[in-house]
Amino acid sequence: MKIESLKSVPAGYTDTPLEPMPRLAAALGLDAAHCGLYIKRDDMTGLALGGNKARKLNYIIQYALENGYTALMTFGGVQTNHGRLTAAAAVRYGLKPILVLKGQKPDYLSGNLLLDRLMGTDLYFVDTSAADRLPAAEQAAAKQQYLDKCAAQIIADYEARGDKVLSVPVGGQTVIGSAGYVQAVPEIMAQMKAQGIRAKYLVVGYGSTGTFAGLWAGAKYYHAPFEVIGIPIEPDFRPIEETAAFINELSSYFELGFTCGKEELHLEFGFGAAGSSPSGSASFAGSDSAGCGSCGGSAPSGSCGYGGIGYNEPDAVTESYIELLARTEAIFVDPCYTGKVLHGYIDLLKRGIIRAEDGAIFMHTGGAPGLWTKEHLDHMQDGYWSDEGKDRAHVFRL
Numbered sequence: 577m578k579i580e581s582l583k584s585v586p587a588g589y590t591d592t593p594l595e596p597m598p599r600l601a602a603a604l605g606l607d608a609a610h611c612g613l614y615i616k617r618d619d620m621t622g623l624a625l626g627g628n629k630a631r632k633l634n635y636i637i638q639y640a641l642e643n644g645y646t647a648l649m650t651f652g653g654v655q656t657n658h659g660r661l662t663a664a665a666a667v668r669y670g671l672k673p674i675l676v677l678k679g680q681k682p683d684y685l686s687g688n689l690l691l692d693r694l695m696g697t698d699l700y701f702v703d704t705s706a707a708d709r710l711p712a713a714e715q716a717a718a719k720q721q722y723l724d725k726c727a728a729q730i731i732a733d734y735e736a737r738g739d740k741v742l743s744v745p746v747g748g749q750t751v752i753g754s755a756g757y758v759q760a761v762p763e764i765m766a767q768m769k770a771q772g773i774r775a776k777y778l779v780v781g782y783g784s785t786g787t788f789a790g791l792w793a794g795a796k797y798y799h800a801p802f803e804v805i806g807i808p809i810e811p812d813f814r815p816i817e818e819t820a821a822f823i824n825e826l827s828s829y830f831e832l833g834f835t836c837g838k839e840e841l842h843l844e845f846g847f848g849a850a851g852s853s854p855s856g857s858a859s860f861a862g863s864d865s866a867g868c869g870s871c872g873g874s875a876p877s878g879s880c881g882y883g884g885i886g887y888n889e890p891d892a893v894t895e896s897y898i899e900l901l902a903r904t905e906a907i908f909v910d911p912c913y914t915g916k917v918l919h920g921y922i923d924l925l926k927r928g929i930i931r932a933e934d935g936a937i938f939m940h941t942g943g944a945p946g947l948w949t950k951e952h953l954d955h956m957q958d959g960y961w962s963d964e965g966k967d968r969a970h971v972f973r974l
């Protein structure tokens with residue numbers, strides 16, 4: 577099937593703004609007037625506070641409606657942005673929203689979970705912590721097996737009540753979903769042309785990888801002038817071989833006419849992440865943390881890899897990038913994904929791996945509700961809300 581003939585619904589907006597970031601440039605010592613730093617605002621896709629998954633859901637919902645599904649189920653971490661957007665798309669198109677969340681039910685309702693509940697989402701928490709007692713080599717399989725068993729049970733329960741459930745994998749990682757990011761490429765190219773923007777790089781998060789893969793495939797298919805660079809958002813990231821295989825699947829399904837070798841994919845991890853650098857990395861630069869332009873090796877774990885210390889684990893380095901963009905451009909990135917990608921984007925500029933004069937687009941994929949999750953709020957209290965902290969919350973008392 578030709579990708580151009582694939583239909584979609586307008587669950588979320590496309591044509592999100594592509595804008596310069598002159599004040600961030602000035603803060604980095606660059607020429608603000610000709611800064612070459614741009615942001616693609618996919619945090620503004622509109623659907624339930626926006627984010628990248630809206631583009632995927634435009635295609636996934638079309639598929640669900642065409643095939644008579646009545647409920648949409650997906651998976652993720654307890655504070656999944658993808659889950660919030662999937663629930664939102666389901667609600668907007670009259671499907672039942674179901675989220676299967678890996679982890680314990682938190683005592684305190686916050687962040688995305690609050691939004692999920694407000695939308696009337698059915699939430700199922702799957703706690704696999706008991707498998708942590710198994711030998712390390714057996715844990716992942718045991719957890720996955722239990723998750724699959726729970727998901728099958730949930731689907732069976734809905735089907736017994738007359739529903740037809742579409743089960744969407746973590747991150748909306750499907751060929752149909754990634755079409756949304758293949759098709760984002762001509763949109764970006766048209767915006768660059770209209771605004772006279774040159775950009776040699778597009779820097780994006782690498783999580784479940786559908787966004788990166790779609791953009792990479794789109795850049796190849798549409799002969800984009802930019803290279804797509806992925807920043808893994810956690811130290812334990814998806815192997816590059818699997819992403820290359822997924823891109824090849826995209827290419828053959830949509831007749832894009834190319835094959836992709838893993839050595840063509842460009843991921844950047846940051847210093848301190850040498851151990852996790854897959855062999856396909858074209859540009860991993862070593863492990864001299866003193867050379868890290870932005871955090872000087874000060875990350876809490878002793879590593880200042882861009883992926884921080886773990887999935888959705890608060891860390892001071894990522895928070896410093898959240899603050900930097902907020903104080904220069906009044907744009908909020910998030911602690912789980914985009915704050916880490918911004919860390920990578922700025923550090924690559926500082927290290928000269930990408931050059932501002934060549935033009936570099938930072939892909940903002942959303943996630944700001946993550947700022948209001950209990951764990952991140954707790955972590956930020958000292959820095960922004962203590963008496964001696966760097967906050968400016970002064971108090972007058974009569």
Ligand SMILES: Cc1ncc(COP(=O)(O)O)c(C=O)c1O
Nearest residue numbers: 657747783784785787941942943
């Ligand atoms: C805000 C945000 N950015 C980036 C990503 C990563 O996108 P992908 O899973 O397609 O790699 C996610 C995934 O959930 C996300 O929520």
